[in-house]
Amino acid sequence: MDNIVPLKIQIATILVSIGFLAYIGRLIVRGRLREEYAFIWVACTLVLLFFAFWRNGLNIVSSALGVFYPPSLVFMGAIFAILIYLLHLSVEVSRLRAINKNLAQKIALMEEHVGGDNKTGRQ
Amino acid sequence: MDGCILAPAIRYIQDSVHRPHTRSRMMRIAAVIPAYNEEASIAAVVQSIRDLQHSHGLRVDPVVVNDCSKDRTAEICTALDCILLNLPVNLGIGAAVQSGFIYAWRHDYDVALQVDGDGQHPAVEIPKLLEPLSTNTADVVIGSRFLTKEGYQSEFMRRIGIRYFMWLNRLITGVWVTDNTSGFRAYNKRALALVQQYYPDQYPEPEAVVMFARNGLRIKEVPVHMLERQGGQSSISTVASLFYMAKVSFAIFFASLRQKRVREDHG
Numbered sequence: 001m002d003n004i005v006p007l008k009i010q011i012a013t014i015l016v017s018i019g020f021l022a023y024i025g026r027l028i029v030r031g032r033l034r035e036e037y038a039f040i041w042v043a044c045t046l047v048l049l050f051f052a053f054w055r056n057g058l059n060i061v062s063s064a065l066g067v068f069y070p071p072s073l074v075f076m077g078a079i080f081a082i083l084i085y086l087l088h089l090s091v092e093v094s095r096l097r098a099i100n101k102n103l104a105q106k107i108a109l110m111e112e113h114v115g116g117d118n119k120t121g122r123q
Numbered sequence: 124m125d126g127c128i129l130a131p132a133i134r135y136i137q138d139s140v141h142r143p144h145t146r147s148r149m150m151r152i153a154a155v156i157p158a159y160n161e162e163a164s165i166a167a168v169v170q171s172i173r174d175l176q177h178s179h180g181l182r183v184d185p186v187v188v189n190d191c192s193k194d195r196t197a198e199i200c201t202a203l204d205c206i207l208l209n210l211p212v213n214l215g216i217g218a219a220v221q222s223g224f225i226y227a228w229r230h231d232y233d234v235a236l237q238v239d240g241d242g243q244h245p246a247v248e249i250p251k252l253l254e255p256l257s258t259n260t261a262d263v264v265i266g267s268r269f270l271t272k273e274g275y276q277s278e279f280m281r282r283i284g285i286r287y288f289m290w291l292n293r294l295i296t297g298v299w300v301t302d303n304t305s306g307f308r309a310y311n312k313r314a315l316a317l318v319q320q321y322y323p324d325q326y327p328e329p330e331a332v333v334m335f336a337r338n339g340l341r342i343k344e345v346p347v348h349m350l351e352r353q354g355g356q357s358s359i360s361t362v363a364s365l366f367y368m369a370k371v372s373f374a375i376f377f378a379s380l381r382q383k384r385v386r387e388d389h390g
Binding site for chain 1: 188206207208209210211212214218221222225226229324
């Protein structure tokens with residue numbers, strides 16, 4: 001049992017995870033983070049918490065997957081999750097840009113229609 | 124949505140059926156002028172388009188789309204004899220032009236022109252753009268600097284870029300367009316139906332050509348004179364030109380994969 005996470009680190013990890021979870025909860029309650037975007041953060045934190053409690057878990061999961069060096073599994077998983085989330089955000093930004101464009105065009109056309117700028121050129 | 128898109132076309136057909144004598148009514152023409160910080164040139168551009176009425180007997184309504192200019196463009200335009208669309212935020216040239224197309228479509232114009240606000244497209248060349256539309260030999264007409272190589276020919280590096288797009292678009296669509304970056308264009312109602320709904324946002328011109336071809340629009344180029352810009356700044360700086368090339372190539376590639384749009388969404 002020499003390859004197990006030291007107790008101090010375990011406690012620190014648990015505390016940080018719970019703190020992070022509480023912070024996300026607070027953001028949702030205050031309406032500063034939408035639930036659909038919070039979901040991935042909650043899921044990641046729960047995974048972290050899970051392995052923080054189950055100290056030997058990482059070793060068992062890695063060897064089951066045939067990964068020789070357990071931390072590389074952590075990195076791979078984390079990088080993968082981050083990439084997917086970034087892609088999701090890019091899609092989201094593109095959608096917002098499209099919506100923003102439609103809104104701005106609509107405003108310009110409506111403003112012209114109601115003649116807010118006192119134009120004389122309209123028929 | 125269907126009814127909204129087709130309504131003007133149907134009304135036009137009904138008009139011609141029930142009142143045959145109105146078939147030869149005057150073509151209604153709108154000139155969409157995207158303007159971002161064009162205080163130096165916009166008044167002259169609008170005036171020169173209005174002057175076509177006297178010189179050529181051609182009534183063209185200028186539709187200035189002020190893309191949230193930081194200078195006095197909006198203020199100047201308020202005093203001009205034009206339709207003014209003020210975008211509340213800066214959207215970029217593609218979305219600005221599209222706003223004008225939407226206006227022209229909703230107000231039942233037969234033809235929409237696209238003319239730059241910086242004065243590089245002389246209004247006297249407009250009849251040349253309209254000719255293929257009135258004879259119904261094209262849906263989209265592009266004014267080209269390079270067909271007869273007269274007038275302002277752009278800088279050396281830009282010409283290389285333009286040549287590159289000529290080959291790229293030819294490769295992808297089989298349509299030979301010598302001046303893909305030209306923003307001096309005319310659209311008939313069929314083309315207007317498409318562009319008022321879909322138009323690329325950023326650096327739209329070369330990509331739009333691919334979109335026209337993919338949607339079965341007849342594209343024709345006519346030789347025109349262009350001038351050097353009369354004021355303001357190009358929307359593409361030298362530093363950004365590499366990004367421009369890459370972005371547009373990318374966009375052209377994906378535009379070529381995209382399905383026909385009008386039929387797909389309103390078939």
